[in-house]
Amino acid sequence: MSLDERAPTAARTVSPPQPARRQSPGPSTALVVIAPLALAVALGLWGIRRKNTMWGDESVTYQVARRDLSQIWLTAQQVDLVHALYYAVMHEIFGLFGAGLLTLRLPSVLAMASAAAGVGLLGSRLAGPRAGLLAGLVFPLLPQVQKYAQEGRSYAMVCALVTWATYALVAAVPHRARRRWAVYGSTMLLACLLHEFAVLALLAHGVTLVLSRVPRPVLRAWSAAAAGVVAGLLPLAIRSAGQSEQVSWIGGPVRLRYFLVAAVVGMVCALAPLGVRGPVRLSVLAVPILVLPGLLLLIVSPLKPLFVDRYVLFSNIGIALLLGAWWDYFHRLRRCSRSAWIAAVAALAALVPTSMSLRTPQSRSNDATAIGATVRREGRPGDGLLYLSGRHRVLTAANPEDTRFLTDLALARDPAASNTLGGVELPAPDIAARMLEFDRIVAVRAAGTFSATDPREAAKAGTLRRHFREYGTTRVNGARITVYVRHHAFGTPAGAAARVGCVL
Structure with missing residues (x-):
C-alpha cells in the first residue's frame, strides 16, 4: 500500500484539537453587591428589638433626637457636640416614621448593609469578583459589625461612609479626575462630621497611597482632598475639645481584645499574595485601615485614654477584605480548597453563640x-x-x-x-x-x-x-x-x- 493510500486512514485516527479549558466565570457584580447586602439586612433584623430593651447611649439618642432642631443645636453647645449631626439626622427620621425602637435602629441596619455592599465592590475591584463576594459576606458576620448594626448610634453610618469613601479613593487613583476626588473628599468629610475619629481612616488612606507609590499628581490630589476634610472638620474639633469630659469615663482601652485578634489575623492573611489588580494592592489598602486607627488611639492612651472599639468600627473593612481575599486565594489552590471550606464552616459554627448573645440585653454595658x-x-x-x-x-x-x-x-x-x-x-x-x-x-x-x-x-x-x-x-x-x-x-x-x- 502506498503512502498516499494510507493517508486517509491515518487522518481518521487523529483526534480533533480540543479547545482550551476556560475558567468558570466569577460571580456577577450584581451578586457581589446584593448577597452581602441581603445577609447584612437579615442579620440586622434578627433580634433587633433585644427583648424591647434600650441601653444608655441609645436612650440619649432617643431623647435628644425628639427635640426640635434648635434645641438639638443648643444642647450640642453644652454636651455631645460630636453627635450633633447624627441627632439632627435621627430627628428627621423620627419625624417621617415616628419615634420607636425599630425607627431608632433600622438606620444602622441599612447603613451596615450599605457598608457590606461597599466591601464587596472593594474586594471585587482589588482581587476579583469571588474575593469581593467572600469579603462582602464576611463583613456582616463579624461580631463587632453585628453588634453595632443594631444600635441607635452613629457608628454604623460612619462605617458605611468610610467604606464608600475608600471605594471612591480606589476608583480615583487610576483616573485622577477632579470629580472623583471631590466625591472622595465630601464622603470622608461627612463621615468625620458624624464622628471625629473617622479622620483616622483618612490617615490610613494616606499611608496606603504612599506605600503604593502612586504618581505625584495622585498624592497631590489626595492631599488637596484631605486638606478640605481637615478644614471642614477643624471647627467641630476645636469646639468639641471643650467637652472632653464626655470621654472622662474611659479609664483604659475598652474591648481591646477584638482589635488585637483582628489585627493579628489580618497581618497573617496579608502574608499571602492577595490581589494584584490596579495600582493599589488589597493588602496595602486593608492593613492600614485595620491597624492604624486603633494603634493611634492606643499610642495616645497613656496621655488621654480614648480607645473604644466602636470608635474604630470601620477597621472591620480591613479584616473583611483580608479574610475574603485569603479565602479566595486558598480556593484557587486546588489542593487547599477543601481545607479552606472546612475552616470556614468551623468559623461560622463558632460565631453562632456570639451572634445569639449579642441579641440579649446583657450584651450591652447597661440596660x-x-x-x-x-x-x-x-x-x-x-x-x-x-x-x-x-x-x-x-x-x-x-x-x-x-x-x-x-x-x-x-x-x-x-x-x-x-x-x-x-x-x-x-x-x-x-x-x-x-x-x-x-x-x-x-x-x-x-x-x-x-x-x-x-x-x-x-x-x-x-x-x-x-x-x-x-x-x-x-x-x-x-x-x-x-x-x-x-x-x-x-x-x-x-x-x-x-x-x-x-x-x-
Missing part, C-alpha cells in the same frame, strides 16, 4: 429599660428619687412613666428645658434640705459614676449616710437601685408599715 422598670417597681407614689450621679438621669428618661409618681429631689431644670442631657441640679444645700423632707428615697447609682469632688454628689451621699439607712438594693445591668428609709421612720407606726412593705 436603661430595666433600670427604669426597676425604679418604677421599687418606688411608691410620693417617694423621693435621687440620681448618683445626676448625669445618669438619662438612664430612666426614655420612659417618663417609670418616674412619673416620684419626686426628683435634686432637679432644678429638666433636660429638655435646660438643653442638657441630665438636667440642671439644685445647689448642694438645697438638695440636702429636700432629701430631709422625705422618709423614703429611691436612689439610682450607676457603676463608677460617683465623684467625691462634686459638692452635689457629696451632699447626696453624706445626707444618705447620716439620716437614712439602706433597706433594699436591686442590681440590674449597669446600675443599682436602692431604697433608703429615714432613721426616725422605724420608730413610728408609719415606719413599721413602711418596713413591712419593703420586706414584702
